[in-house]
Amino acid sequence: MxxxxxxxxxxxxxxxxxxxxxxxxxxxxxxxxxxxxxxxxxxxxxxxxxxxxxxxxxxxxxxxxxxxxxxxxxxxxxxxxxxxxxxxxxxxxxxxxxxxxxxxxxxxxxxxxxxxxxxxxxxxxxxxxxxxxxxxNVFPITIPPLRQRQEDIPLLVRHFIALFNKKNNRNIETVPHAIMKTLQQYFWPGNVRELESVIERAVITTQGTTLQVLDRFDTFQIPDKTAGQNVKALIEVEHDHILQVLEKNNWRIEGKKGAALQLGLNPSTLRARMRKYGIQRQ
The missing domain is CATH 3.40.50.300 (P-loop containing nucleotide triphosphate hydrolases)
Structure with a gap:
């Protein structure tokens, strides 16, 4: 192989x-x-x-x-x-x-x-x-790098979430589309092993049932400029996702129709994220 x-x-x-x-x-x-x-x-x-x-x-x-x-x-x-x-x-x-x-x-x-x-x-x-x-070399098998099989990434993400939910006694059920899209666009120099580490870290730090990626991954850069100039860091994805949900809910944070519930966060955690990312109602 x-x-x-x-x-x-x-x-x-x-x-x-x-x-x-x-x-x-x-x-x-x-x-x-x-x-x-x-x-x-x-x-x-x-x-x-x-x-x-x-x-x-x-x-x-x-x-x-x-x-x-x-x-x-x-x-x-x-x-x-x-x-x-x-x-x-x-x-x-x-x-x-x-x-x-x-x-x-x-x-x-x-x-x-x-x-x-x-x-x-x-x-x-x-x-x-x-x-x-x-x-x-009787029956050779070449396994392509993860960046060449992006369709496998959602399956792997769900597998690792289930694995680390059980390991860490968590109950993460959903992955925001924007985060999944970023994961699929990333170059993944460390391949599946790197993806596993990213998901484990995210599961540990997530509050609520929606996967959140809190820390900036400095490695989230495409080394080949022709491979993708528009890939965002995950911290930018989370910023945009929080802003979108807040605007959708007319900036309501708490309650059944609040953004915190939809994001799977405690209201205090959402406010902390807003301060961290400098998100303010215009």
Missing amino acids: LGETGVGKGVVARAIHSLSTRKGQAMITVNCSTLPANLIESELFGRERGAFTGSSERQIGRFELADGGTIFLDEIGEMPIELQSKLLRIIQDGEFERLGSPRTIKTNVRIIAASNRNLEEQIRKGCFREDLYYRL
Whole structure:
């Protein structure tokens, strides 16, 4: 799987596993970029007691733990090239040895690999084996960045609201159209992971049942000027939304026909927002 950081490669990998005939077996995830270079071999393939200084106990490797199931190798482009031949052997022959052991272990795993790097470029640089690339590239899946699938954003927003409502004991039910529109127009350099953080922060700070975004996100700028000159910061969206509701209700704040109720805010909170944004009746 190929895609930028944060697009949801891990989610897709878990979906593939859960919908496969291996779903009753383990799915083991390995982030190749976080494992220390001197330990990655023993983490993946295991080690015997005394295999090297400090190894006082036998360790079962990730491939052995995943036998019969799935192993997800995230950031495969970060794997040291000297270990790539061992991975190639597992793919081709389904076997390996623990560090410090002459005994060959057979394993039957589905390998899902993911990278945010251009592996063909890594091959040209001599950082990734070409034969391993072709072995892994049997059924390639490219996950587009979030900015190229804006139609997914409302679904993701509703999913994250439900998730963080439950986590934070909130009851947010609606998202103003203007805020949703801004979310769909934003560039999202951090992709789904960034959207998740934005929604979690908004759920925590919202008062009432209508999602409100209180703080200005300095990152809410489109880096490519041709990509969208007219995208507003969320703070501007909220300012305009509050002003629109106040004007619609003839500047009435409290009561059943007041703007506070429609915005899902306490009247005192609405007045505080009006002071914060400098909103005054003309």
